[in-house]
Amino acid sequence: xxxxxxxxxxxxxxxxxxxxxxxxxxxxxxxxxxxxxxxxxxxxxxxxxxxxxxxxxxxxxxxxxxx
Amino acid sequence: xxxxxxxxxxxxxxxxxxxxxxxxxxxxxxxxxxxxxxxxxxxxxxxxxxxxxxxxxxxxxxxxxxxxxxxxxxxxxxxxxxxxxxxxxxxxxxxxxxxxxxxxxxxxxxxxxxxxxxxxxxxxxxxxxxxxxxxxxxxxxxxxxxxxxxxxxxxxxxxxxxxxxxxxxxxxxxxxxxxxxxxxxxxxxxxxxxxxxxxxxxxxxxxxxxxxxxxxxxxxxxxxxxxxxxxxxxxxxxxxxxxxxxxxxxxxxxxxxxxxxxxxx
Numbered sequence: 031x032x033x034x035x036x037x038x039x040x041x042x043x044x045x046x047x048x049x050x051x052x053x054x055x056x057x058x059x060x061x062x063x064x065x066x067x068x069x070x071x072x073x074x075x076x077x078x079x080x081x082x083x084x085x086x087x088x089x090x091x092x093x094x095x096x097x
Numbered sequence: 098x099x100x101x102x103x104x105x106x107x108x109x110x111x112x113x114x115x116x117x118x119x120x121x122x123x124x125x126x127x128x129x130x131x132x133x134x135x136x137x138x139x140x141x142x143x144x145x146x147x148x149x150x151x152x153x154x155x156x157x158x159x160x161x162x163x164x165x166x167x168x169x170x171x172x173x174x175x176x177x178x179x180x181x182x183x184x185x186x187x188x189x190x191x192x193x194x195x196x197x198x199x200x201x202x203x204x205x206x207x208x209x210x211x212x213x214x215x216x217x218x219x220x221x222x223x224x225x226x227x228x229x230x231x232x233x234x235x236x237x238x239x240x241x242x243x244x245x246x247x248x249x250x251x252x253x254x255x256x257x258x259x260x261x262x263x264x265x266x267x268x269x270x271x272x273x274x275x276x277x278x279x280x281x282x283x284x285x286x287x288x289x290x291x292x293x294x295x296x297x298x299x300x301x302x303x304x305x306x307x308x309x310x311x312x313x314x315x316x317x318x319x320x321x322x323x324x325x326x327x328x329x330x331x332x333x334x335x336x337x338x339x340x341x342x343x344x345x346x347x348x349x350x351x352x353x354x355x356x357x358x359x360x361x362x
Binding site: 070074077078080081084085088089091092095 | 114115179183184284287288290291292294295341344345348349352
């Protein structure tokens with residue numbers, strides 16, 4: 031079986047953003063549950079946070095193929 | 098092209114990789130010396146679809162909208178209100194709305210090509226396409242910032258954080274400059290590119306892997322169809338990701354513009 035060790039490294043690196051994105055949406059869901067009328071304001075903030083946390087995973091996948 | 102049968106690969110599964118995205122040997126036609134490939138055609142097609150849709154929707158705009166005009170107005174209103182007005186602010190968002198609406202629907206249709214039967218290739222899984230879009234947005238947000246604050250004022254706005262003691266400036270100013278001016282367009286492009294790339298790669302992996310397992314026989318008769326069921330499930334996840342990435346790209350564009358327009362504190 032052959033493969034690239036980079037991919038294992040990427041799998042490990044993706045744990046961080048995975049946890050981060052989970053925390054962001056957990057906070058978003060509990061925020062909406064407590065105050066449903068704030069959903070429209072929270073939504074764009076949550077998606078922004080998601081995009082920023084996801085950037086780490088994205089940089090990881092790019093580097094896994096490049097390096 | 099993607100289908101790797103056992104006969105073709107000699108009984109060895111060939112995992113999809115960046116090669117699956119390389120169309121340079123499969124030019125559709127040539128214009129002069131330039132080979133025109135599938136992603137290039139899709140890019141033009143995407144622009145045409147967006148243009149034709151909005152042109153048809155607003156060609157004979159009436160006070161009481163018809164069906165098509167209603168669809169066009171809802172699409173326009175969603176980007177205008179939820180991205181433009183909420184992020185940039187009601188004072189000067191209106192002149193950026195055409196750019197944001199076009200950008201959103203252009204990215205959306207190009208991402209949706211990944212799921213449209215017969216095309217099934219996301220245009221922005223070619224990195225250069227995403228870099229071009231990010232370069233455009235870099236020019237725009239820096240342009241409006243420099244126009245409003247002047248070159249030095251704009252650089253000060255972007256790289257000198259407010260409410261920090263000047264002792265920290267030698268550390269923070271290069272970092273802020275690096276993050277706000279240099280890294281932003283790169284992450285913007287990479288996010289769109291890598292999401293489309295990874296999603297399409299997953300789909301290829303599950304479809305060709307399912308075929309390989311079926312041909313392998315034995316336990317493959319169970320595992321192969323299971324892989325195809327997962328491929329269908331992932332297709333639906335991809336639909337969500339396609340919309341989300343178009344939304345995020347436009348949202349971040351609006352945030353960068355509003356950051357460039359912000360008054361100094």
